[in-house]
Amino acid sequence: MIFYLCIDDTDNLDSIGTGTIAEQIREKIVTSGYGPCSLVTRHQLFIHEDIPYTSHNSSMCFHGEASDDAMSTIIAMASQHLDSVAAEGSDPGLCVLQFDESNDYDELIEFGKNAKKKVLTKEDALQCAQKNQLHLSEHGGTGQGIIGALAGVGLRIFGCDGEVKGALKNIEIKKSYAVSELKKLPELVKVLDLADKEPLEDATMVNMSNRTKTVLFENEYVLFVNKDDKGAYQTIPKAEIRRLGGDVFYV
Amino acid sequence: MSDKNKLPADDWQGGHEIALSCSGFAQDVEEEWLAEEVISCYNCRYRRFIGAGIQCVKSLFPK
Numbered sequence: 001m002i003f004y005l006c007i008d009d010t011d012n013l014d015s016i017g018t019g020t021i022a023e024q025i026r027e028k029i030v031t032s033g034y035g036p037c038s039l040v041t042r043h044q045l046f047i048h049e050d051i052p053y054t055s056h057n058s059s060m061c062f063h064g065e066a067s068d069d070a071m072s073t074i075i076a077m078a079s080q081h082l083d084s085v086a087a088e089g090s091d092p093g094l095c096v097l098q099f100d101e102s103n104d105y106d107e108l109i110e111f112g113k114n115a116k117k118k119v120l121t122k123e124d125a126l127q128c129a130q131k132n133q134l135h136l137s138e139h140g141g142t143g144q145g146i147i148g149a150l151a152g153v154g155l156r157i158f159g160c161d162g163e164v165k166g167a168l169k170n171i172e173i174k175k176s177y178a179v180s181e182l183k184k185l186p187e188l189v190k191v192l193d194l195a196d197k198e199p200l201e202d203a204t205m206v207n208m209s210n211r212t213k214t215v216l217f218e219n220e221y222v223l224f225v226n227k228d229d230k231g232a233y234q235t236i237p238k239a240e241i242r243r244l245g246g247d248v249f250y251v
Numbered sequence: 252m253s254d255k256n257k258l259p260a261d262d263w264q265g266g267h268e269i270a271l272s273c274s275g276f277a278q279d280v281e282e283e284w285l286a287e288e289v290i291s292c293y294n295c296r297y298r299r300f301i302g303a304g305i306q307c308v309k310s311l312f313p314k
Contacts, residue, residue, distance in 0.1 A: 009310075013296050013297070015275070016280070017279075017280035017282065017283070019282045043252070043280050047300045049301075056279075056283045056300070057300075058282075058283075071281060104288065162254065163282070166281070166282070167281050169281065209289055211284065211287050238284065238285055239260075239261065239285045239286070239293075242285065
């Protein structure tokens with residue numbers, strides 16, 4: 001089976017980040033003999049004064065493969081880990097979904113999209129969860145994190161949202177790389193020209209002119225680049241990437 | 252930061268300069284960085300995103 005797992009609201013000002021906790025859960029799942037699992041993606045959610053958050057409002061999601069009878073074990077492993085590492089004062093939520101290709105996830109995807117542009121409630125999340133037969137659990141505090149956790153799974157299934165956690169951290173900024181070199185990185189499958197979404201050829205050079213991130217676009221890890229006045233390809237600053245990944249999903 | 256501890260969405264130079272001289276600066280986790288310069292108000296755990304930029308809330312968390 002394929003499963004999706006997302007967590008939200010696990011941190012406070014002094015703790016490790018939610019993304020690191022998601023990676024720890026993924027590691028536990030893999031060392032228990034399940035997997036492979038995908039990289040973790042960060043899904044930016046709505047920022048509003050009515051939504052409590054630490055220094056950002058994002059959830060962290062990955063998917064993986066496991067035997068058909070593994071769901072309860074995966075949920076237990078993730079729950080135990082969350083209970084042991086979630087920070088004091090946080091409101092953690094966990095969502096795990098067993099993916100069924102024959103199911104219609106439109107409502108779940110819509111929930112994820114809405115979580116990027118409006119204030120949603122725990123009741124909204126519980127209602128959506130019930131209709132989609134998935135695991136959704138609170139792990140302390142107000143449990144408000146279930147909203148982001150559910151939204152993250154919806155957005156990951158949608159496939160056009162989220163920055164890849166840890167992406168490009170070993171790439172030298174201000175240096176040029178051939179597309180073929182970049183494609184050797186696990187967090188990058190394609191380099192796309194943002195203007196027409198066409199893939200660049202392997203021999204094309206890309207100047208890593210700033211701190212940027214690969215993103216999930218049409219269910220693939222993608223690096224968006226722009227052509228400058230001289231026809232050279234440049235990476236796009238992270239702030240711009242995040243703006244593009246707002247509620248328009250890189251379109 | 253001035254104007255009630257707020258900065259617009261893209262004052263990268265200002266955010267860098269303020270953070271360099273700020274004793275309260277605390278680097279956020281890497282996946283939450285926005286600015287190119289690591290030491291920047293935009294990469295600080297004490298920034299909150301508001302409608303049109305960021306606000307420093309360090310004063311709400313005295314040591």
